[in-house]
Amino acid sequence: MREPSPSAQIPDLPAVAADVLMRLRERAPRVHCITNAVAQTFTANVLLATGAVPSMTIASAEVGEFVARAQGLLINLGTFDRERTEAAQNAIDAATDRGMPWVLDPVFVDRSAPRAALARDLAARGPAAIRLNPAEFAALTDLPAAERTAEDLIRGYARKSGSVIALTGPVDLVTDGERTAHIENGSPLMAKVTAMGDALSALVAACLAVEPDPWRATASALLIFGVAGDVAGRSATGPGSFPVALIDTLHNLDRATLTSMGKVA
Amino acid sequence: MREPSPSAQIPDLPAVAADVLMRLRERAPRVHCITNAVAQTFTANVLLATGAVPSMTIASAEVGEFVARAQGLLINLGTFDRERTEAAQNAIDAATDRGMPWVLDPVFVDRSAPRAALARDLAARGPAAIRLNPAEFAALTDLPAAERTAEDLIRGYARKSGSVIALTGPVDLVTDGERTAHIENGSPLMAKVTAMGDALSALVAACLAVEPDPWRATASALLIFGVAGDVAGRSATGPGSFPVALIDTLHNLDRATLTSMGKVA
Amino acid sequence: MREPSPSAQIPDLPAVAADVLMRLRERAPRVHCITNAVAQTFTANVLLATGAVPSMTIASAEVGEFVARAQGLLINLGTFDRERTEAAQNAIDAATDRGMPWVLDPVFVDRSAPRAALARDLAARGPAAIRLNPAEFAALTDLPAAERTAEDLIRGYARKSGSVIALTGPVDLVTDGERTAHIENGSPLMAKVTAMGDALSALVAACLAVEPDPWRATASALLIFGVAGDVAGRSATGPGSFPVALIDTLHNLDRATLTSMGKVA
Numbered sequence: 001m002r003e004p005s006p007s008a009q010i011p012d013l014p015a016v017a018a019d020v021l022m023r024l025r026e027r028a029p030r031v032h033c034i035t036n037a038v039a040q041t042f043t044a045n046v047l048l049a050t051g052a053v054p055s056m057t058i059a060s061a062e063v064g065e066f067v068a069r070a071q072g073l074l075i076n077l078g079t080f081d082r083e084r085t086e087a088a089q090n091a092i093d094a095a096t097d098r099g100m101p102w103v104l105d106p107v108f109v110d111r112s113a114p115r116a117a118l119a120r121d122l123a124a125r126g127p128a129a130i131r132l133n134p135a136e137f138a139a140l141t142d143l144p145a146a147e148r149t150a151e152d153l154i155r156g157y158a159r160k161s162g163s164v165i166a167l168t169g170p171v172d173l174v175t176d177g178e179r180t181a182h183i184e185n186g187s188p189l190m191a192k193v194t195a196m197g198d199a200l201s202a203l204v205a206a207c208l209a210v211e212p213d214p215w216r217a218t219a220s221a222l223l224i225f226g227v228a229g230d231v232a233g234r235s236a237t238g239p240g241s242f243p244v245a246l247i248d249t250l251h252n253l254d255r256a257t258l259t260s261m262g263k264v265a
Numbered sequence: 266m267r268e269p270s271p272s273a274q275i276p277d278l279p280a281v282a283a284d285v286l287m288r289l290r291e292r293a294p295r296v297h298c299i300t301n302a303v304a305q306t307f308t309a310n311v312l313l314a315t316g317a318v319p320s321m322t323i324a325s326a327e328v329g330e331f332v333a334r335a336q337g338l339l340i341n342l343g344t345f346d347r348e349r350t351e352a353a354q355n356a357i358d359a360a361t362d363r364g365m366p367w368v369l370d371p372v373f374v375d376r377s378a379p380r381a382a383l384a385r386d387l388a389a390r391g392p393a394a395i396r397l398n399p400a401e402f403a404a405l406t407d408l409p410a411a412e413r414t415a416e417d418l419i420r421g422y423a424r425k426s427g428s429v430i431a432l433t434g435p436v437d438l439v440t441d442g443e444r445t446a447h448i449e450n451g452s453p454l455m456a457k458v459t460a461m462g463d464a465l466s467a468l469v470a471a472c473l474a475v476e477p478d479p480w481r482a483t484a485s486a487l488l489i490f491g492v493a494g495d496v497a498g499r500s501a502t503g504p505g506s507f508p509v510a511l512i513d514t515l516h517n518l519d520r521a522t523l524t525s526m527g528k529v530a
Numbered sequence: 531m532r533e534p535s536p537s538a539q540i541p542d543l544p545a546v547a548a549d550v551l552m553r554l555r556e557r558a559p560r561v562h563c564i565t566n567a568v569a570q571t572f573t574a575n576v577l578l579a580t581g582a583v584p585s586m587t588i589a590s591a592e593v594g595e596f597v598a599r600a601q602g603l604l605i606n607l608g609t610f611d612r613e614r615t616e617a618a619q620n621a622i623d624a625a626t627d628r629g630m631p632w633v634l635d636p637v638f639v640d641r642s643a644p645r646a647a648l649a650r651d652l653a654a655r656g657p658a659a660i661r662l663n664p665a666e667f668a669a670l671t672d673l674p675a676a677e678r679t680a681e682d683l684i685r686g687y688a689r690k691s692g693s694v695i696a697l698t699g700p701v702d703l704v705t706d707g708e709r710t711a712h713i714e715n716g717s718p719l720m721a722k723v724t725a726m727g728d729a730l731s732a733l734v735a736a737c738l739a740v741e742p743d744p745w746r747a748t749a750s751a752l753l754i755f756g757v758a759g760d761v762a763g764r765s766a767t768g769p770g771s772f773p774v775a776l777i778d779t780l781h782n783l784d785r786a787t788l789t790s791m792g793k794v795a
Contacts, residue, residue, distance in 0.1 A: 049768070059612070
């Protein structure tokens, strides 16, 4: 029965996130994204703004080769059609063969039963991290809605599954079952622009490519995105200018801003 | 032979549109969009900026469930591939079963015969509204181009079909055969940015979800979008900054701006 | 053994490009694009900003009709799935039947063997121009990487294939084997935004629709895009605001700016 000390639980995440961001810019990891059509362009531009190099093909015949030459992988169910579903399986096979960590984003699993069933199958294949919102977590785990934000349950799921769970909302929660961080950055405009969560999941995949500890990688991605959202929210005049400012901010983000603005509990 | 009075024909549309916009923000209707790949991101962001909640899946296996949990539906033929065509039929089945109004956007039916044939089949399934431009109207109705803007023909088509017709251009026309409004808002930059019409059609679907009179709902959508276009056109410096400003404006649009700037005849 | 004079090799390209841009705005050529999902929206908006009219359908049943009513065609392999591959063949058939020039953009052929094989098949079908980067050129031609920027080899490939080669990077190279231009415009931010190369290839297709000399058309497209990139790079604050500024700039670009800023060697 390990009893982690508070300082072991929560390292200086802003400093960790700054290190991870610098590594993204230095190493420029390739991140392959099987993601929904709505999110593809914004996701690619978020990755490029942080230093990663995106690819997006969903052709089954070649997805394995793309993954084999990448350092990160995102599987997002956003608009899952036949070809994407097949490509997702091939991509996970290729990642698993190489021991490469991958991220699952079970978008909208609360909206359709076949989607939730597919998401459970994919979650059982061992993603390093799962990024989702409370309603999606409830549908993925088949929990009643009332219990969906109970932290004990989330930690329990993370421990049992071996996947880091990143539950995003006004306050984000990142846990591997042992260590839990609450990140309080972001902007209300994030809920008024499509593909914000999808792009964040891709950034988790990029961070996993340069940081071996999945919990640190995931928390870093959420902190980088959240602080950039804070900064962008101050200059934006609505949900049109917000994503423009967010990408500019991600590109220009420095250690000092992460350290001074990061709100972690 | 009903002879509507002018005041019955044209209510105070800016006031109606302001009510509809407030209801969008209060009720946050879910709007499912089967739409073309080029338009998906911009359409989602336009819906979010007005208060609606978009979904976009085109997987046949799940589109019925998405529509069953939505309050509005858009069918857009923009890039119609096999899967989208099948999904469109499933989605219309689900909407019809539940008595939910839906919108048809027969993009580019003037460019290909199979597309025009499909659009005629879908138009016969009873959309609450059809949003299109004059060339598309001519192709959909098989009218010679010279007659395509004759208002009598358009009113006749609306009366016979039972669908509100929204014909967009420098001046928009909205008619159910009895009531006709001409909306003179908008910006020339709207013709220089892709997906403007597609996003407007999605906004019609959103308005139909919160306003039971299809003509009022459709005219409100066109007025909201047109006034926002007017405002955005004043600050934009070209077709790159225009859609950014349009989404900011839709998010911030208030009753006073709609009332003072709405140009309806 | 033709020995072209320096002046024959390099005409006053900024003046040529300005003429081509004015023709784009006057003639508004329709350009059909089989392109990847990530690039569709940005590509459409770049074409619209320069005066061209894009269409993007990939449905095999109708792509032939769209191409038959267009004046330009782009084939981009970015996210090549089954339907896009089939549509590409149909589209090239339709273009070849009508003697219409088309552009090949063999995106990411260095990342997967089936993609490279498809690109070689398509290159053998006689595109008027091929736009690609050095790594893609090496993969397409099966050259060792060390030789991939050797100008003699590129000129040789252009001469043998009959396709103008546009190799883009910090300095762009455009050659038909006889005439070679080096274009030094652009912005480092172009490498930090997705779909820049894809959109440029679409602009090459648009220029081929209004300029019968494929080398002049291709060089004009690269110069227009590069100068707009230079201008946009001066006002942008990062890769979020850069594409917004680029589209505004393309829309507002005039002969004086092209002439004063174009850097051709």
